Amino acid sequence: MKTTLLLFGIAADLAGNSSLTIELPNKSTIASFKEFLSAEFPEFQKMSSYAVAINESYATDEALIQENDVIAIIPPVSGG
Template identity: 75%
Template structure:
């Protein structure tokens, strides 16, 4: 299945791209997607953690990814 990935902040810098389209196996979860990202973009491991949003909603590791989903990789943010 085809999905779009949007990278923000430090994630964008680490993969040197702001967006990509990729293919994943059907019935992929956020956890398996994170494993894919770690293998494809080892530089992402420099982030201590990151959030994943699917179609503008935060997702858990168990969330199933669907065809044509837009997945955002959101690094940790701090404020003051």
Template identity: 55%
Template sequence: MKIQLLSFGIARDLLGSSSIEIEIPNETSIESFKKIILKQFPKIASVSSYAIAVNEEYANDSLVLKENDVVAIIPPVSGG
């Protein structure tokens, strides 16, 4: 199934784009999705932690993705 992957901040730099359409297996959980992303984009491993949002809502690892979901990788943000 296809999903839209959005990335922000350092994640955007590491993936090389702010928006990518990718193909993932049906019934993919967020936990599995993180492993898929790491395999397809190994540079993302340099980000120590990041949040995942699905359709503009933060998601936990057990959430199962659906066709055409919009998934965002949100790295930690520092301010000052």
């Protein structure tokens, strides 16, 4: 199934793009998506943590991804 992946901050830098169309197996969860992401972009293993959203709502590892969902990778924010 096709989904859109949006990447912000360091995640966009590591992937070399801020938006991608990706193909995932049917009935993928956020947990399996994270495994896909680490395999596709090994640089992501350098991020200690990041949040994932589906269609602008934060998602847990158990959440199912549907065809045409928009998945966002949101890295930790630091500031001062």
